[in-house]
Structures are given as C-alpha cells and as structure tokens.
Amino acid sequence: MSSSTEERDHWRSVIRAFDGYMRYHLSANHARRMAFLSLPKESKEMFDGIGYRDKLDAVDEGIRRNAEFIEEMIATPVFADMLEAEESEQRRLSTSQSPQDPTSHSHSHPHAHADPAPAHNHSDGTKGHSHGSSSSDSKRAQGEADLAQDKIRSTLRSFVRDWAIQGRKERMACYDPCLEALEKHFPVLSQEEDESRIERDRGSVRVLVPGCGLGRLAMEIAARGFASQGNEFSSYMLIASDWVLNHTTHRHSHTIYPYLHSFSNHLSTMHNLLLRVQIPDVCPSDVLGSGKGGAFSLVAGDFEEVYGPSSWDITPPREQDEGWEDEGRVNQRGRWGAVVTCFFLDCARNVLNYLRIIHTILEDNGVWINIGPLLWHFENSPTASPTGEGSIELSLDEVKELARRVGFDLKEERMIRTTYTGIPDGMLKHEYNAAFWVATKRSAPTPAVSVPSGNGDDDEGDLGF
Amino acid sequence: MSSSTEERDHWRSVIRAFDGYMRYHLSANHARRMAFLSLPKESKEMFDGIGYRDKLDAVDEGIRRNAEFIEEMIATPVFADMLEAEESEQRRLSTSQSPQDPTSHSHSHPHAHADPAPAHNHSDGTKGHSHGSSSSDSKRAQGEADLAQDKIRSTLRSFVRDWAIQGRKERMACYDPCLEALEKHFPVLSQEEDESRIERDRGSVRVLVPGCGLGRLAMEIAARGFASQGNEFSSYMLIASDWVLNHTTHRHSHTIYPYLHSFSNHLSTMHNLLLRVQIPDVCPSDVLGSGKGGAFSLVAGDFEEVYGPSSWDITPPREQDEGWEDEGRVNQRGRWGAVVTCFFLDCARNVLNYLRIIHTILEDNGVWINIGPLLWHFENSPTASPTGEGSIELSLDEVKELARRVGFDLKEERMIRTTYTGIPDGMLKHEYNAAFWVATKRSAPTPAVSVPSGNGDDDEGDLGF
Known part of the structure; x- marks a missing residue:
C-alpha cells in the first residue's frame, strides 16, 4: 500500500x-x-x-x-x-485534495496508526455499548473505536484549555511563563538597550512550537509579533485547530459540553457534569487578521520527520528559502530563533533525538523554552516504532543533564504547578508539577563535566542498595 | 462448578x-x-x-x-x-483450609473475577513483555496477568499509604477527621457530661470499616478502644493486611520499592523512582497486643453480601450473638454504633443499596462518617453483576440528597483535599477533593422534602438547555 x-x-x-x-x-x-x-x-x-x-x-x-x-x-x-x-x-x-495540512505542505504520517492516546489528556474511560458478535475482529474494531472516541473527547477538552474562559488559569500557568521568557529574550526595539543582546525586529525571529495542539500558544506568539509556526502530529488536533484558526468569525460563537462523558467526581450535575463552555474566547481572525501580528503557520507531521536530520542539509533554490509555503523543503539547520516546547518533551520515544533536533535547528544563541512533566507517552507501549525504536524514559535530573551534554545552558529552572485539560472544580484533579526552564544553545556540544549524584558511576550502592 | x-x-x-x-x-x-x-x-x-x-x-x-x-x-x-x-x-x-478470611468465617466471592481494578489506585500501566503466540487465548491470558500485576503494584503502594512514614500526610488528611468525629460522637466516660449523649464504654461500641484495605484505619479505631471490624473484598488486600496485622514483629522490619514500576514523572531517579520505604511504621502487635485497645477483626467478602438484607433477620442462638468468631451468621440489623466509609462509597454499583445497608445496620442514633471522592468503580464496566445490575453514577449533590431521603441527617459537611497512594514529590499528582460528612441515623425514613436545584422536576431547561 x-x-x-x-x-x-x-x-x-x-x-x-x-x-x-x-x-x-x-x-x-x-x-x-x-x-x-x-x-x-x-x-x-x-x-x-x-x-x-x-x-x-x-x-x-x-x-x-x-x-x-x-x-x-x-x-x-x-x-x-x-x-x-x-x-x-x-x-x-x-x-492534491489531501487535508493533511490545511496551511502548509504535506508530511508523511508513518506513525499514524501507532500513536498512543495523548497521555496528558486523562482518559475519562467512556466505553460504547457493544452489541452482537464478540469475535476477535469485532473486539479489535471496538478497541479502535474506543481509542478514537477517547481522542475526540480529549479534543473537546482541549478546546477548553486553549479557547475558553474556563481554560484561562491553565493558560496563565503554562503559556504565560513561556511568552514572558520569549519576550525577555527578544525585547522590542524601543526598549532600553541591553548590551548582551542583539536587538532585532521580532518579525524576523522564527519561533517553533512543536506539539502545538489547538494552537493557542503558537497564536499568542504570533500575536506578539514573532514569526510563529506550530507543528502537530494528531489528526484530531489538526482538524480542530484548522476550524478554530481558520473558520471562526466571532467569539463565543459555539457551545460545547466537554464534561458530560464521565459521571464520576462531579460536585454537581448542573454546574459540573453539564457545564456549558463557549468557544472561542477570542477569535483568531480578530487577533491576527488585517496584517496584525507576525507570520503564523501550522505544519502537520511528526516532529522528527519534519525538523530532523533529513531536513538539515537541504540547499533549496534561494528564492524559496524564505517561503512559509514550502516549509517541508527548507533547510531547518539554524533556522529558528526560539523553540517552545509545552507538554511536548515526553512525547519522545528517545528524548535525545528531540534534544539534538532542537539544538540543531536553533540559531547560535537561540533560545529553547520548556515547560512540562515527564509522562513518557511510549512507556509500556507494546509496539516499537517502524524503525524498531523502543522507549527510553528519564527522570528530570537525567533529562537536564542530557540537555547540558547536548549543548544547552539551562537557566531560570523552576517547577510550576498546573493541570492539563482538567475538569473545573472536579473531585479528582490531575495536577502536574511541571519543569520549566529557559535554555540557550552553546554553538558546539561540550564534553560532559558533571554527573548527577549517584548516576553514571559503577557504584551500585549509590543507587539505593 | x-x-x-x-x-x-x-x-x-x-x-x-x-x-x-x-x-x-x-x-x-x-x-x-x-x-x-x-x-x-x-x-x-x-x-x-x-x-x-x-x-x-x-x-x-x-x-x-x-x-x-x-x-x-x-x-x-x-x-x-x-x-x-x-x-x-x-x-x-x-x-476448612480456605485462607479467604484469616480471622473470621468465610463469605462467598461471586464477583471475584468481575471486580474492576481498584480505581483509587492509579495504574502505573506497567506491562509485561509478552512473547510467543499472539492468539486470542494468549492475549486474554496476558490481559489477566496485566490486571493481576497492576493489583499487586497497588498493594505495594497501599503499604505506603497505611503502614509507612511516607503515608503519614495521607493518613492525617483522611483518617484523622474520621477518628476525631468518632471520638467526638462517643466521648470517653471521664469526659465532662454532655446531656445530648448517652455515654458508654467505647468497648461496647461496634465500629465497621467497609473497604478497609490494609487495615490501618480499622486498627486505629480499635486502638482508641472501640470494637472495630474491617471488611474487605480484594484478595490482594486481604493477604497483605493479614501479613501486616498478624505476622509483623517490629517496626521497619521490611523495605519495599513501591515506585520503580513506572519511569514517568520522577524528579530524580535516586530519590523518587528508587525510593525505599520501610514498613511497618508501627507494629500492630505493639498497638493492640496484651489486651490493649478494643476488639479487632477483619471480615473478608462483599459488603452487600455480608451486611446486606440476607443478614438482617437472622435469629441466632442467644449465646452466639456477641461472638466475633461467628460474624457471618449474626443479625446485622441495628448492630453497629458507627460505620466509617473512607474511599468506599464509589465502589458501589448502586449506591442506594450501600446507603440502605448502612442505615439498617446502624443503631438508632448511630453515626455514619464518610470521606471520599466519587470515582464510580463500575462506570463503563463492560459487565453487569451476576444479578444483572448495571452501574448508577451520581454527582455529590445527588448522593447527599439520596442519603437524606434514606434517613440520614448530614452534618459537618466539608471538602478535604488529599491524595491516594500518591508518589511523594511526583511530577503528576492525583489530588482528590474528597467529600466529608458525619451523618446520624433517623430511625425511620422520612418523606422527601427538598429537591436539588434543577433536578427532579420536568423542566429540562433547568438542566442547562
């Protein structure tokens, strides 16, 4: 096929x-x-x-x-x-009609049938009522339907996170620190001069948001004048973000019921289970229309395939180099002023690949801003990737050490408490203690100098025995 | 069979x-x-x-x-x-050798193969690596093994909740309010007299703890002089509680590694993933041995079967009435001074059954103390009970209204934030906003007088449309 x-x-x-x-x-x-x-x-x-x-x-x-x-x-x-x-x-x-990428060129989806459920979206476990045959085929079909509908419920809840008043608290916790760090790293030209920085027009600073979900963070970055590009792999998210970004005309035009799929842990049927949520809280065309904000695009596809090694040594015809329209064929090496990963790093099977890609596609002195937990999406995944890769799962101390060895200087490290598509006032809250940092790129990887306490040596006793 | x-x-x-x-x-x-x-x-x-x-x-x-x-x-x-x-x-x-109930008589386990994973114990999703045949039989066997091992991991984490220093915070949040309410309702004889209460020796007050897990709360109740009985359905929990209650000889005699099964969301490999936990923090035989504390027993079996209608009209030979040893055959009606449900109510397929049982087995003016969320264990369960019952799932406002209609007066209602077998300092915390109340039994059910706002009438508009 x-x-x-x-x-x-x-x-x-x-x-x-x-x-x-x-x-x-x-x-x-x-x-x-x-x-x-x-x-x-x-x-x-x-x-x-x-x-x-x-x-x-x-x-x-x-x-x-x-x-x-x-x-x-x-x-x-x-x-x-x-x-x-x-x-x-x-x-x-x-x-030619493929809707894979509504705003850019296509990238292939070889993992399309192997991707796990988005792990940050806590399943509410609704199951359809199956009838008839209980054969193995019918069970597999039921399992696939369960998974697909779980993703649709996640998509509805993601609308709250990204595009409703009720998601404001989550956005303030996750997006605001990223936006502040970005603006601090690239101050506007009118600002008092800081000798340590080369100030430049934000419109010339390319910012990449991998795993952009429904696109709010990427849009907010464009709204602040940067040239912003979101990247997303999930077809469910892509369909939903295409709608909200390109087909909404005024705020609060639609009402959804994101929390009625599970009956558990509601204080009140009226105010929680049946909570009505209006979307969008702002209309993207109001924010970015009529030439306001920086350039903004969404690219569909797997992060490693779109921005990975196969895109590092392309020499495109000069006239296409700056064109967003042909994103899939440009040289990604050193192309980005900033990469902002929000609840994304743990989507990796092998986080070293992600770190190397981020390091390579950043400009010298480019900035990598990260916030998120380490809920490794492929932990216990029964299947290897098409190329046979399993899953590597690090603790936070190890991720940071690996990032340093790849060539990042980590700054402004702190932990931020936040939820992810949580039910407002629910009797069960999944609260993340998310790791935040701002990292700058050292132009060449340096040899390792520090080793996390107790790891990396051969004294097993140090590991707790 | x-x-x-x-x-x-x-x-x-x-x-x-x-x-x-x-x-x-x-x-x-x-x-x-x-x-x-x-x-x-x-x-x-x-x-x-x-x-x-x-x-x-x-x-x-x-x-x-x-x-x-x-x-x-x-x-x-x-x-x-x-x-x-x-x-x-x-x-x-x-x-005669059945280990089903180490301390009491047997009760049947008709649900033994249908019980869902303990829902409060958040699965860490470890999966064994399956080899060989991928036939339907082998897949089912693998699924059963996955479920069984998940319960064992839950059991290990429950040791932390109930029997380790690291579980102290959870126990203070969940158990202390229950113990305080119990002691307040049954003050010791030496205390200043309160006209509204008939004071009596705590040893004559029977307290039931359904869903007692590894037994710490039930033991603490006995330690305060009450005649305490725990009831538990899970064979995994029963085996573990039998060990800790009957076979430990000194504190911190054993070390377990409860958090190494999932590699996700650890700040540090050394301090979190490989955290060593010593158990037990107190030795039950030190607390209850040599005649200290009240009577203490554990009964294995399904709550509805042991304490439900079939046990309400038994007329035992008089001499057996007071015997703990023959618990399975005594008349449960009006037998209990207090019932303490901690993270238990949502184990019900039909919570009305639980409410009626609690109401019936309490003495007049007996007290029901509850704390817990509403994570309905049977929501989306694919199978009905052996008697064909599905699952009924209420919001908190509805549970409280139903309790009033069954014949309880709810007092001291408040919400308490707590975790359940959470990973200390993990990057993901499942935080419950648990409902607490102290309810007293009205001797006869009264007709309904109040209806929760928006429910119970035919005006659909009130339900949000």
Whole structure:
C-alpha cells in the first residue's frame, strides 16, 4: 500500500470517528439508562426523585449538541467529500485534495496508526455499548473505536484549555511563563538597550512550537509579533485547530459540553457534569487578521520527520528559502530563533533525538523554552516504532543533564504547578508539577563535566542498595 | 462448578500472581534494556554517561527485593500449600483450609473475577513483555496477568499509604477527621457530661470499616478502644493486611520499592523512582497486643453480601450473638454504633443499596462518617453483576440528597483535599477533593422534602438547555 493511500485511509478513519461521535456516546449513555430501568420499582422511584432520569436525558441532549458542533467542524468541503467517498465506496480523492495540512505542505504520517492516546489528556474511560458478535475482529474494531472516541473527547477538552474562559488559569500557568521568557529574550526595539543582546525586529525571529495542539500558544506568539509556526502530529488536533484558526468569525460563537462523558467526581450535575463552555474566547481572525501580528503557520507531521536530520542539509533554490509555503523543503539547520516546547518533551520515544533536533535547528544563541512533566507517552507501549525504536524514559535530573551534554545552558529552572485539560472544580484533579526552564544553545556540544549524584558511576550502592 | 471450587481457584490465581511478580516485572524492565541496547552506539554512550544502564540494573535489583518481600508475605503454610498444589496439580486443599478470611468465617466471592481494578489506585500501566503466540487465548491470558500485576503494584503502594512514614500526610488528611468525629460522637466516660449523649464504654461500641484495605484505619479505631471490624473484598488486600496485622514483629522490619514500576514523572531517579520505604511504621502487635485497645477483626467478602438484607433477620442462638468468631451468621440489623466509609462509597454499583445497608445496620442514633471522592468503580464496566445490575453514577449533590431521603441527617459537611497512594514529590499528582460528612441515623425514613436545584422536576431547561 502506498504511503498516500495509507494517509488517505487514516484521515478517512479520523473523519469517520468524528462522524460517529453521537451514535457512540448515545449508546454509552443508553447503557446507563438500561441500568436505571432494570432497577426494582422502589429503587427506580428513589433515583427518579433526585432527577436521575432527567440527568440521563440532559446528557443525551448535550451529546447531540456536541455532535452538531462536530458536524460543523468537519463540514469543510474536503472532509465532506471524504465522508461521501467513504459511504459510496466509489469516488477516490486525488492526492492534491489531501487535508493533511490545511496551511502548509504535506508530511508523511508513518506513525499514524501507532500513536498512543495523548497521555496528558486523562482518559475519562467512556466505553460504547457493544452489541452482537464478540469475535476477535469485532473486539479489535471496538478497541479502535474506543481509542478514537477517547481522542475526540480529549479534543473537546482541549478546546477548553486553549479557547475558553474556563481554560484561562491553565493558560496563565503554562503559556504565560513561556511568552514572558520569549519576550525577555527578544525585547522590542524601543526598549532600553541591553548590551548582551542583539536587538532585532521580532518579525524576523522564527519561533517553533512543536506539539502545538489547538494552537493557542503558537497564536499568542504570533500575536506578539514573532514569526510563529506550530507543528502537530494528531489528526484530531489538526482538524480542530484548522476550524478554530481558520473558520471562526466571532467569539463565543459555539457551545460545547466537554464534561458530560464521565459521571464520576462531579460536585454537581448542573454546574459540573453539564457545564456549558463557549468557544472561542477570542477569535483568531480578530487577533491576527488585517496584517496584525507576525507570520503564523501550522505544519502537520511528526516532529522528527519534519525538523530532523533529513531536513538539515537541504540547499533549496534561494528564492524559496524564505517561503512559509514550502516549509517541508527548507533547510531547518539554524533556522529558528526560539523553540517552545509545552507538554511536548515526553512525547519522545528517545528524548535525545528531540534534544539534538532542537539544538540543531536553533540559531547560535537561540533560545529553547520548556515547560512540562515527564509522562513518557511510549512507556509500556507494546509496539516499537517502524524503525524498531523502543522507549527510553528519564527522570528530570537525567533529562537536564542530557540537555547540558547536548549543548544547552539551562537557566531560570523552576517547577510550576498546573493541570492539563482538567475538569473545573472536579473531585479528582490531575495536577502536574511541571519543569520549566529557559535554555540557550552553546554553538558546539561540550564534553560532559558533571554527573548527577549517584548516576553514571559503577557504584551500585549509590543507587539505593 | 461449586462455589468453594471457584473460590479456591480464585485464591490460587491470586497467590500465583504474587508468585509471578518478579518474572513479570523483570521482563517489563528487560524490554527497556532492549530499547536501550538497540540504540546507535553514540546514543547509547550518551545514555550510559548519565547512568541509564545503572538505573535499569538498580530497578532489576529493586524488583528482586520486592519479590523477596512478597515471597515472605505469602509464605504462610496455607498459601505455600496452595502454590505447591498448583504446581503438582495433585493435592487439593480442603475447604476448612480456605485462607479467604484469616480471622473470621468465610463469605462467598461471586464477583471475584468481575471486580474492576481498584480505581483509587492509579495504574502505573506497567506491562509485561509478552512473547510467543499472539492468539486470542494468549492475549486474554496476558490481559489477566496485566490486571493481576497492576493489583499487586497497588498493594505495594497501599503499604505506603497505611503502614509507612511516607503515608503519614495521607493518613492525617483522611483518617484523622474520621477518628476525631468518632471520638467526638462517643466521648470517653471521664469526659465532662454532655446531656445530648448517652455515654458508654467505647468497648461496647461496634465500629465497621467497609473497604478497609490494609487495615490501618480499622486498627486505629480499635486502638482508641472501640470494637472495630474491617471488611474487605480484594484478595490482594486481604493477604497483605493479614501479613501486616498478624505476622509483623517490629517496626521497619521490611523495605519495599513501591515506585520503580513506572519511569514517568520522577524528579530524580535516586530519590523518587528508587525510593525505599520501610514498613511497618508501627507494629500492630505493639498497638493492640496484651489486651490493649478494643476488639479487632477483619471480615473478608462483599459488603452487600455480608451486611446486606440476607443478614438482617437472622435469629441466632442467644449465646452466639456477641461472638466475633461467628460474624457471618449474626443479625446485622441495628448492630453497629458507627460505620466509617473512607474511599468506599464509589465502589458501589448502586449506591442506594450501600446507603440502605448502612442505615439498617446502624443503631438508632448511630453515626455514619464518610470521606471520599466519587470515582464510580463500575462506570463503563463492560459487565453487569451476576444479578444483572448495571452501574448508577451520581454527582455529590445527588448522593447527599439520596442519603437524606434514606434517613440520614448530614452534618459537618466539608471538602478535604488529599491524595491516594500518591508518589511523594511526583511530577503528576492525583489530588482528590474528597467529600466529608458525619451523618446520624433517623430511625425511620422520612418523606422527601427538598429537591436539588434543577433536578427532579420536568423542566429540562433547568438542566442547562
């Protein structure tokens, strides 16, 4: 099967999953209704008395509203065609219609079927109610549907994180320190001169945001005048970010119900389970339209493939060098003034690869700003990568030491407490103690000088025995 | 298959899982080593330089130490016999040797194979490295092994929560409010008289702790002079609590490594991943030995079966009524001065059953003390109970209203922030906002008077639409 056929099939399966959101979740809620209806009469009356039946109905209605929103999100002509092609099994999309990257050129998705669920998005574990055959095939199909719908629920919660008033606290904790560090490193020209820096127009500073999710941080960077590029691998996120960045026209135009998929740990049905969230809190076209802000683009694809070694020694025709439109073919070496990794580093199978790429694609004296935990996404992943790579999982002290050895000077190190797509006022909060640092690139890697206490020597006794 | 045969098979599978802990986890760590060894030479040297190979070796060693501890824990003659019988496939244990309840009579375990993983123990997701056949049978066996080993890791972490200095903060947050409320409700005789209470000897006050886990809270209640009984369903927890309560001889006699199964979210390999924890922080025989404290017992079995309707109208021979030894046959109606539910209520498929049982088994004016979140253990469970029950999942406002309707007066309601078997100083913390209350029993259920805002009427608009 050719790569483009695989990609098309992958994208079609994602669109089909979005299209199947309503049926899947109404079915899951129907299982709850059946559990309720099977109760003895007296118990049923007790639960009726506290509104349980109304709650189930309200959740059905919320699922339908979410489905209407999703329908609109995938209603762009390209996706609509895909669904139609899927249904008729006749037409085939030409490769030129590939929606893989709405704003830039294509990059291949060889991991498309191997990527784990986004680990920072804590699964709320909803399962559709399966009927009929329990054969091995049907179980695998059910498992795939469960995974796909989990990603859709994560996408809905990501809208809160990036594009709703309710996500403001998370954004302040995670994005503000990154933006402040970036602005401090590249002060505006009017600012009092600092001898240690070469001041320049922010529009000439390229800033890369790998794992940009729904794009808010990347947009805020562009809004501050930088030339900002987001990179994202998840097709679910790409479809959603395309919608919010390119197809919204005014703030609070849409309402979603992000928290009705799990009934656990809600203080109140009304105020928590059925919380309505309006999106977007700001309209990207208001922020970046009419020539405001710096250049802004999104590139779809795997970070290592787009920015890794295969892109380090390209000599493009001179006239294309500055063109965002042909991003996939430019030389990435030394191209970026800043790389901002927010909840991204632990997406690596081998974080050394990420560190080397970031180091290589930065300009000399370029800055790498990081915030995030170390929830290694591929820990315990049953499958190796297509190239046979397993997973390497470091503690924070080891990541920092490795970064130094790769050629970074780490500064402003601190820990920041924050959540990630958390349920506001939920009875269970996943709180991260995220590591923040600002690192500058030493132009050539230096030999190791320090060793973390107790590691790197042969005295096993130092490791706790 | 008879119930006793099923039970024996279940217990044997649990003992076999404990016995297989070392092989399973060394295999999982071996997968990490293979990922490391497959790296290109230069990368391998970088990771070697920061001590990654030593870390893998240290984790192997920690797994072996944990296995030695587990081996000792299951080294009681009954369990040893089981393993031997398993291996030889010859001898069969007589039912009189059933270890199901080390301190009391047996209760059946019809859910033994259907119980979900303990939901408060956040899985660290370690997976053994599977080899050989990928047939459907082998996949199911692997899935069962994964689940069993997850429970063993939870059990190790529960030792920290209940029986280590490192768990002190969790115990202070969860257990202290329960103990304080209990002591306030049953003041010691020497205390200044309070007209509203009938003071009596604490030794005559029976206190039940359903879902008692490794038994610390139940023991602390006995230590304060009450007649305390713990009830637990999980065979893993029962084996571990039997060991700590009945077979430890001095504090800090054993060392375990509870956090080396997941490599994610550790600040430091030395201080977090490889953290050594000494258990027990106090020796139960020092606390309760030589006639100190009140009576103390543990009953194995499902809460609804042991304390539910089938036990409400038993008329035992008078001389057995007070005997702890024959707990399974006494009349539970009105038997308990207090019921203390700590992280237990959400174990219910149908919380109304739990509320009614607690209400029925309490004396008039008995007290129900609760703390916990609402992480409904059976939400999205694919299987109904043997009697066909599904799962009913309420928000906190609904649970409280239901409790009032069942016949409780709720007092001292507040929320308490706490973790549950959390990793100290981890970069990801599961923080619960747990609901606490002290409820007294009204002797007869009263008709409902209040309805939670927006629930229980037919105006769908009030539910958010």
